[in-house]
Amino acid sequence: MERLLEVEGLKKSFGGVAALSDGRLELRAGSVHALCGGNGAGKSTFLKILMGIYKRDGGVIRRRGVEVDYASPAEALAAGIAIIEQELSPVPHMTVAENIYLGREPSRRFGGIDFNSMNRAAQALLDELEFNIRATRRMNDLTVAEMQLVEIAKALSHDAEVIFMDEPTSAIGEREAQRLFAAIRRLQALGRGVVYVSHRLSEIFEIADSYTAFRDGAYVGSGLLAEVRRQDLIRMIVGRELSEEYVKTNTPSDAVGIRVEDLCRPDAFEAISFSAHKGEIFAIYGLMGSGRTEIFECLFGLEKASAGAILIDDQQVTIRRPADAMALGVALVTEDRKSTGLNLLDSVRANICMASLPTLSPLFVMNRAGEADASRRMRADFQIKAARDTMPVSGLSGGNQQKVVLGKWFLRNPRILLLDEPTRGVDVGAKREIYRIMCDFANSGGTVVMVSSEIDEVLGMADRIMVMRNGRSVGTFDRGETDAQALVNLST
Amino acid sequence: MVSMSETRSRWFTAEQRRALIQEYGIFLAFLILAVILSVSNEFFLTPGNISNVLLQTSINGVLAVGMTFVILTGGIDLSVGSVVALAGIVSASFATTSSTAAVYGAPYPVVIPLAIGVLVGVACGALSGLIVSYFAVPAFVTTLGMLSAARGLTLIYGGGRPVPALTPEFRWIGTGHVFGIPAPVIILAVIFGLAWWTLTRTRFGRYIYAVGGNAHAAKTSGIDVVRIRFAVYVISAGLAGIAGMLLSARTGSALPQAGIAYELDAIAAVVIGGTSLSGGVGRITGTLIGALIIGVMNNGLDLMGIQSYYQQVLKGALIVGAVMLDQKRSYGA
Numbered sequence: 001m002e003r004l005l006e007v008e009g010l011k012k013s014f015g016g017v018a019a020l021s022d023g024r025l026e027l028r029a030g031s032v033h034a035l036c037g038g039n040g041a042g043k044s045t046f047l048k049i050l051m052g053i054y055k056r057d058g059g060v061i062r063r064r065g066v067e068v069d070y071a072s073p074a075e076a077l078a079a080g081i082a083i084i085e086q087e088l089s090p091v092p093h094m095t096v097a098e099n100i101y102l103g104r105e106p107s108r109r110f111g112g113i114d115f116n117s118m119n120r121a122a123q124a125l126l127d128e129l130e131f132n133i134r135a136t137r138r139m140n141d142l143t144v145a146e147m148q149l150v151e152i153a154k155a156l157s158h159d160a161e162v163i164f165m166d167e168p169t170s171a172i173g174e175r176e177a178q179r180l181f182a183a184i185r186r187l188q189a190l191g192r193g194v195v196y197v198s199h200r201l202s203e204i205f206e207i208a209d210s211y212t213a214f215r216d217g218a219y220v221g222s223g224l225l226a227e228v229r230r231q232d233l234i235r236m237i238v239g240r241e242l243s244e245e246y247v248k249t250n251t252p253s254d255a256v257g258i259r260v261e262d263l264c265r266p267d268a269f270e271a272i273s274f275s276a277h278k279g280e281i282f283a284i285y286g287l288m289g290s291g292r293t294e295i296f297e298c299l300f301g302l303e304k305a306s307a308g309a310i311l312i313d314d315q316q317v318t319i320r321r322p323a324d325a326m327a328l329g330v331a332l333v334t335e336d337r338k339s340t341g342l343n344l345l346d347s348v349r350a351n352i353c354m355a356s357l358p359t360l361s362p363l364f365v366m367n368r369a370g371e372a373d374a375s376r377r378m379r380a381d382f383q384i385k386a387a388r389d390t391m392p393v394s395g396l397s398g399g400n401q402q403k404v405v406l407g408k409w410f411l412r413n414p415r416i417l418l419l420d421e422p423t424r425g426v427d428v429g430a431k432r433e434i435y436r437i438m439c440d441f442a443n444s445g446g447t448v449v450m451v452s453s454e455i456d457e458v459l460g461m462a463d464r465i466m467v468m469r470n471g472r473s474v475g476t477f478d479r480g481e482t483d484a485q486a487l488v489n490l491s492t
Numbered sequence: 493m494v495s496m497s498e499t500r501s502r503w504f505t506a507e508q509r510r511a512l513i514q515e516y517g518i519f520l521a522f523l524i525l526a527v528i529l530s531v532s533n534e535f536f537l538t539p540g541n542i543s544n545v546l547l548q549t550s551i552n553g554v555l556a557v558g559m560t561f562v563i564l565t566g567g568i569d570l571s572v573g574s575v576v577a578l579a580g581i582v583s584a585s586f587a588t589t590s591s592t593a594a595v596y597g598a599p600y601p602v603v604i605p606l607a608i609g610v611l612v613g614v615a616c617g618a619l620s621g622l623i624v625s626y627f628a629v630p631a632f633v634t635t636l637g638m639l640s641a642a643r644g645l646t647l648i649y650g651g652g653r654p655v656p657a658l659t660p661e662f663r664w665i666g667t668g669h670v671f672g673i674p675a676p677v678i679i680l681a682v683i684f685g686l687a688w689w690t691l692t693r694t695r696f697g698r699y700i701y702a703v704g705g706n707a708h709a710a711k712t713s714g715i716d717v718v719r720i721r722f723a724v725y726v727i728s729a730g731l732a733g734i735a736g737m738l739l740s741a742r743t744g745s746a747l748p749q750a751g752i753a754y755e756l757d758a759i760a761a762v763v764i765g766g767t768s769l770s771g772g773v774g775r776i777t778g779t780l781i782g783a784l785i786i787g788v789m790n791n792g793l794d795l796m797g798i799q800s801y802y803q804q805v806l807k808g809a810l811i812v813g814a815v816m817l818d819q820k821r822s823y824g825a
């Protein structure tokens with residue numbers, strides 16, 4: 001098979017520090033190649049060099065055997081290399097066709113845009129790919145997964161042969177992921193090459209045929225996925241033996257920590273009842289939009305439930321504002337740490353202390369020593385790797401940012417921990433630490449309620465699992481009595 | 493992990509650079525400006541002129557301090573110029589000896605008009621703040637409305653006429669001296685000190701930065717975002733009330749057309765001082781220097797005999813240039 005792309009010894013340093021010291025990759029036509037590595041392994045730097053965003057310090061890139069050097073994403077795209085980024089940036093108020101042909105609109109005789117032929121061309125492209133999306137729909141009416149499909153169509157309309165996908169499933173559900181995978185298989189059949197970047201190993205084994213692993217900015221290995229065991233791949237990524245991905249050490253007690261009875265919120269969910277015990281990790285599994293996040297919003301006072309009751313320690317409680325929930329010992333780690341969990345402009349310390357200022361400084365004036373001490377404690381407890389806690393939290397890796405969010409809430413000594421997708425975008429090593437934190441918390445008598453769309457995580461960490469579909473609970477299962485197949489079937 | 497140390501050290505240099513620029517860049521610019529002016533004009537560094545510059549800066553400085561609070565939350569207050577006029581004229585009507593412009597029983601003891609001036613500002617700010625925070629109307633629109641409404645109220649209240657003949661006690665806040673320092677300068681210093689303390693040393697200050705940095709995250713951390721937003725408009729307009737009284741006290745009469753376009757100089761001082769218009773980032777010391785730069789520049793150009801028309805062009809260039817340098821620094825890396 002022909003080699004679409006070969007990369008050898010790619011180097012890039014920032015301010016004298018190597019972000020990438022030896023990046024290698026070999027992509028063949030008709031292959032889906034997984035690029036694996038923890039946060040900070042150099043994957044993004046690698047992609048950015050290939051896309052012409054960063055200039056490399058050394059190394060060779062060959063496109064179909066010819067050495068190339070792209071100075072801008074436009075040049076890379078012209079050479080047939082496209083990227084589907086993790087955070088998509090479509091023009092929301094334009095149609096699908098307008099987005100696909102942005103900057104290349106076919107023009108009519110007097111310089112106007114020829115909308116008819118543009119829509120026709122876009123529709124033909126989408127139909128050929130069997131994406132089942134109308135070219136005249138507005139971008140902001142589409143789901144995230146559909147937007148990704150449009151991005152793929154756009155890449156193909158540029159005749160892209162090499163398509164990078166950076167964590168494409170981080171924001172979509174299981175069913176939509178399957179749709180994406182179908183599209184990827186179609187690309188494969190067309191003889192295109194796909195470089196697939198993801199933290200989710202199950203996905204990698206499902207969709208990719210070969211892999212390249214990076215660690216600490218350097219190539220550590222590559223090969224066919226059929227010839228590598230999952231544990232071996234993890235070891236390559238993490239650089240040490242991880243005996244078990246999911247280490248579960250908590251034991252549920254009989255005492256109920258939080259009970260929810262017939263909770264309703266119009267257009268979100270209906271008649272939700274469950275109880276989570278002290279010492280238990282209770283999971284809510286469902287697709288995006290199944291109402292799982294909205295339950296947390298009601299439990300934390302961000303939104304109002306229209307009916308139903310919440311009981312904490314067998315006492316009925318009223319939660320109108322986040323402050324009410326916090327006073328009752330409830331903590332919420334939100335789904336998207338960047339938009340709702342952290343103040344990215346502020347320091348690690350300020351973020352850790354953000355939810356505890358009234359306790360830390362009961363008077364109007366701040367207790368600076370107390371804050372520094374609290375921050376030091378949380379950084380030690382959670383092994384948050386930051387040079388100093390006065391550095392901006394935006395400078396940390398995803399895993400460490402997530403631990404800052406956890407630290408912010410643990411500083412309040414919560415009794416009930418609501419975790420919404422606690423390990424999204426976090427590498428394997430940091431994931432394990434987060435699981436350890438969850439188990440330790442449960443073992444010390446806390447109650448954990450976790451929302452997750454990662455099946456492995458749910459099955460690996462939860463004691464019981466409530467499955468949601470379209471705003472309703474379709475059953476609660478002990479971890480032993482269900483499996484991945486059953487969860488997917490129930491939730492879709 | 494090596495990857496950690498890589499982000500760490502890369503970040504360090506960027507932080508040091510940014511910190512140096514944030515802390516000293518604006519001071520440096522100010523010093524250079526001052527040195528150029530003192531070399532080119534022997535009159536610039538005389539005590540009389542320095543006192544004059546500070547006096548001229550005081551009103552804009554007071555407004556800019558309030559503006560900093562608002563902009564740090566990601567808002568904007570366009571109404572301060574009109575609030576200056578309204579508070580100035582209402583308070584003056586309680587402190588005038590003129591029989592036609594006075595309210596019944598005027599002149600009152602000086603504390604009464606002073607309190608009323610602040611209250612007028614606070615009332616305007618409370619209305620804007622309520623609309624911005626509770627009804628979630630964009631600050632630009634809300635305070636644009638207040639800009640028009642407060643100006644109209646000023647004209648209605650005074651019948652379009654100035655309020656002259658203010659009592660000497662009232663005039664003292666604009667013209668008096670303590671140990672040779674003009675009273676408005678002392679008032680600015682006190683307000684600045686309180687603002688610095690609030691923003692850097694109190695919980696409320698930290699909440700302002702948190703709301704401006706990420707309002708969602710602030711809300712999920714249990715911070716009452718609505719209340720913080722409300723409060724900053726009250727502070728801004730309250731300080732505009734004080735500025736309005738300083739202005740009428742200095743000129744001896746309250747004019748209905750006072751304070752026109754003052755909001756622009758206040759915003760300029762904040763922006764030159766390095767505060768981000770999108771909120772969450774900035775320092776009150778930067779704002780003070782920003783206000784001083786504007787004051788020094790106006791004064792210096794006056795001394796050089798350059799027409800005020802040119803001064804406006806230069807000020808415009810300065811505002812855009814300062815932000816341009818800032819952008820280059822943050823994206824140039």
